Amino acid sequence: MATPVLDKVEAESAASPYITVTMRIRRFNPEVSDAVVWEDFQIEIDPKERVLDALHKIKWDVDGTLTFRRSCAHGICGSDAMRINGKNRLACKTLIKDINPEKPITVEAIKGLTVLKDLVVDMEPFFQAYRDVMPFLVTKGNEPTRERLQTAEDRERFDDTTKCILCAACTSSCPVFWNDGQYFGPAAIVNAHRFIFDSRDEAGEQRLEILNDKDGVWRCRTTFNCTDACPRGIEVTKAIQEVKRALITRRF
C-alpha cells in the first residue's frame, strides 16, 4: 500500500533527472598545435553522476579524441586525478551535484607535470621520487618461517599513510613542487613515512637520510594543499611533519 508521499517521490524520479552541464576542458594535442585550448562541451547528465561519467559521455558520444586516464573508475587505482574547478580531485569520486553544475565545470590536467595530451601527464618524475625513497620492506638477518608479527599499536602508528593510492593529487597541488619540480613531493614522503614508522622495517635511517636532502622534507612550507587535495583523506602535512620531527629527534 503505497503512501501518497511515496507516489510523489516516484513521480518526481520518473521525470527526467537530467540537467545540462557545461564541461570546460583544457585540451592539448601535440599533433595539432603546441598551444592549449579550453573547449566547452554541453552534455545532458544526471547530477548524481560523477565527473568521470561526464568525461565518458563526451569521449563516447561527442568527441572521441578526448584523452584521459582511468582504470578502475572507483577511487582505488588513482589513475584519474585531475584539476576539477581548480582543485585536485579524482574524477571518479567527484559528483556533478557537489561542484555547482550551474556554472561551467573546468577540468584540466594536474599541474607541475608535463602534459602529454589533454588530461594525460607524464607521471615518470612523480614515480622517480617515489622510487627514490625505497618504498619496500628492508630487513636484516634470517627470514622468519612465518609472517613478521606486529602489535596492533605498531600497525596503527603508520596506518594513515598506508592508504596512499599514488594518484599524485597531493604532489601536483604543492606550490613548491610546481616551481622547479626538484622537491620530492608529498606522495613520496607519505610513502617513506609508511616504512619509516613500520616496526618491522630496518631502513628507516636510510630513508630519513634521503629526505634530509636539500629537496627533501625541509622544503615543505606547511601550506596544507596536499592534505586538502588527498582523495583518501590522508593527513599528508602531518605525516611530513612527523618525518621532520623524526629527523630532529634522531640528531639531538
Add this chain to the structure above:
Amino acid sequence: MSSDTTSATIGPVEGAQYDADNPAPYIEAPRKRTGKTPRATRGNFEMAAWLFMRLSGVVLVVLVLGHLLIQLFLDGGVSKIGFAFVAGRWASPFWQVWDLLMLWLAMLHGANGLRTVINDYAERANTRLWLKGLLYTATVFTILLGTLVIFTFDPNIR
C-alpha cells in the same frame, strides 16, 4: 584526413601546424632525473636552517617587542629618541648585547627566509645565483656595519 577533423573540433590555431608525424616539441619535465642532475646532497644544512628559523623566531619575538616597547612607548615614547638616548642605552653592556643579538638574529632570520623565497620562486639557475649573491652581500654588509657601530660607538663624537 583525421588530423583535419581534430583541428576542426579544437578550432583554428595560430603558428606552426603539427601532425602525427611532426608533433609539437615535448617539454621535458623539470623534475626528470637526467645524467646532468646533481647528486643528492648529504648534509644537515637544510635541517639546521629550518631549526634556526624556529628558534631565532621565538627569541626575536621577545627582543623585537621589547625593543619596540622601549623605543616607542615607555617613558615619553618616540619623542625622547635622540643621540643622547641611544648613547645612554649603549653605555650599558646589557643593551649592547641586546642590540647585537637582535641585529644578528634578525638579519640571519630574514636572509634565510629570503633564501627560501628565492629557492621557491626563482626558476632559472642564473636568476637564483644573482639574487642570492645580492642577498648574501647585503646581509654580510649590514651585519658587519651594525656590529662595528655597536662596538666602536663613541658617545663623545663631535
